[in-house]
Amino acid sequence: MIWEHVKPIVDELVDDHSTTEWQQVFMKWDAQTWHDGDAPTEQTNVLMIDANAVTTKGTPDLDALHELLKDHVQASISDLYLVSLFPYAKETSDTRVNPRIRLLEDLGRFHQEFGLMYDAEPDVYNETQFDLLKETNLFIERLTQGATALRVHVQSFRGMPEERIRLVLTLWHRVLHHYKPNGQLILAYEGDTRHVPAYFDVADAICHFDLASHVLLAFAQGDATRLRDWAHYEAPPEGKTYYNFLSSPERDPFEKNLINPPPEQILAAHSILLSLRGIPALDYRTLLGVTTPVERDALIQDVKTDPHRLNVFSGILSQLNVKRTHAALSPYARERIVSVDDRVFAVERTDGEATLTLYTNVSNETVTLPVQGTNVFTEEPVETVELAPYGFIWMH
Known part of the structure; x- marks a missing residue:
């Protein structure tokens, strides 16, 4: 049982729940059947996608999304970073099925082909609202819903002292690796970048938020000097890495910040993304050329018939397919x-x-x-x- 390994951290955090309540939570999860994923390799490529991105007759359709991804990107993409997924609302006509149970069933179709990554953001407005036991239980629940990676944003712990945040992350990191040894705790940190290396002991990968702005500046100036200077960042410890992206859920698609970019410019930006040490994440909005939910059949037809979108789509997948065959592009390879x-x-x-x-x-x-x-x-x-x-x- 994991309790003996996390009790010292829980005791130091001092919450309002009894030891018995904590033990009951872990006894419940210890009784589950757990399936681990694979550790990240050069074949690990993440697609960030809104779970509501594909529709059927105007309604978000996870079946249609799954079919689209399985048929058109599975050979190149290993993991899905599913956003806009929680909370999973209960339909008004559904009076019998717990929406979280239905969510688990709906997501089951994805993790036959893909690793899954979710956000694990505390739903609080200040420290007094933070219920450590409840949030830890939800964190573990994400793992049972197929997650092989969980992304936690440091700034979501509103008003909490940094040392307490680090303790919570230590607890969650230990819990994640107990149930899924190859799992990844991805840490989003937008504070002083000089503090980033200190968080590697409580995370498996740390988001590189500055990459996008430096790549944009390089293209705007036609000069890679500042990007090159920035890229001399501190190497992560053994077995740790970075999480790299040009777009994120919090930001616009990368190409929206360029002026009418030709496909060549978008592909060049992604060649930089895929060249750097770390786990690369791509934005479905860039890959598929969409900004709002769209019907599956219309989406496929538009990608095939629009030369700009087809060039971007096929060009990025081509890069991913080559990357997957070279160990030198592992997230942990030297740089x-x-x-x-x-x-x-x-x-x-x-x-x-x-x-x-x-x-x-x-x-x-x-x-x-x-x-x-x-x-x-x-x-x-x-x-x-x-x-x-x-x-x-x-x-x-």
């Missing part, structure tokens, strides 16, 4: 930022004897680089790299 040209962002990734170097031109100029290797997309030898505007190449 070295390379300086070759101010217009080019370059990073070398190494895992064991496998090394890849990735070059992305952030400018609207053609750039020639005196480097040699093999293009991993075509497996053709390259004597000199010539990058078209917003061009990129991955080489070994």
Whole structure:
């Protein structure tokens, strides 16, 4: 039973619930049958998607969403970060089925093909409202609903002292790894970035919120210097990593912040996203070219017939498919930022004897680089790299 391992933390947190109440919660969950997922690898690619994104006759349809993802992205995407999922409202005509039970049944269809990631945000407005036992119970409930990763935002612990937040995260991190040893606690932290490394002892991955703004600046200036300087961040401890994204639930799609971006520019941005050490997460709004819920059949037809959307969709999936085959692009592979040209962002990734170097031109100029290797997309030898505007190449 996990209780003996978490009791010292609960005692230090000092909440209003008795030891018996705490033990009853863990006895309930210890009696469940638990299924662990796989640890993150180079094959781990996350798609952030609104659970209400796909509709049938104007109504959100999880069946249609599941069918769409299974048929069109499963070969490239390993995990789904499902947002806008909780609370799961009970239909007015449904008087018998507990909505959380129905939610578990509805999500069951997804975790045959995908790992699942949910938010685990305390639903409170101040510290006095925070019920540690209730929130811990909800945290574990997310795991029973198929989650292999849970994202917790530090700023959601409103008004709580930092040391107490760290204790809560310590408790949840220990609980998660008891039930799912390969599970991931993803920490969103938007405070002083100098404090980020200190949170690695209570999380498995930490969100890189600054990546998007630095990539945007690089394209706006046609200069990768500041992005390159930023990317010399502190390496995470062994077995830890970052969680990288260009868009997040809290922010607009990445391309909305660019001025009429051509597909080449969007693909170049994603080549940077996928080149950096960490677990990469993509925004379904970018991948599918949508901003609001849409009918499944119309969505598929529009992606196939709109050249811009098709280029982005097929281009991103192509990058993901190549990434999945190279251990040097594991979330834990070593990373070295390379300086070759101010217009080019370059990073070398190494895992064991496998090394890849990735070059992305952030400018609207053609750039020639005196480097040699093999293009991993075509497996053709390259004597000199010539990058078209917003061009990129991955080489070994």
